[in-house]
Amino acid sequence: MATTIWNTYVDGECVELPATIDDIRAALPAERHSEFERAVGAAAPADLHLLLGHWALETRPDIRARDAATFARVEAGDFTGFTAAEDLIE
Template sequence: MEHALRTTVRGRRVEFPGTIDDIRASLPAEQRAEFDREIGAAPIMDVPLIAFRWSYPPEAREEDDEIVARIKAGEFAGVTYLDVDGDASAAP
């Protein structure tokens, strides 16, 4: 994929589709019509978010869900945040 996006999941580099055509090609055949309907009917400003949601690797989504669950449970180890000046700081 020429325009692949990249992220790290559990310490491993993962590539995912970076174009509408590549997203569509990466989907199982039974999901393509649904993707086409959703992306085709989307307001132009929503297209990037919808495309990202369809292209995001399941293992990355699972890792994100685990992080959110940890934060909701009150565990902030390894979490950083931006203060009002935009500086990154470790969570208290």
């Protein structure tokens, strides 16, 4: 069976993320497995895809750190590189 992946983009580059419960678990550090299992076990079926997306990103601490730095910059008032939704051309 082929491995299923999700794609996201970081600085315009495509990054592959695991997309199955087994592949996400395998990509996480062992100390996070029980936390992951509890979250998956408690998830409502309609929310499972969102939960798996969250945990797929947790397999990439580098992406999480970059996201945290971006949010901190925006919270500090630095909007460099951002375009307000109302400024987008439809």
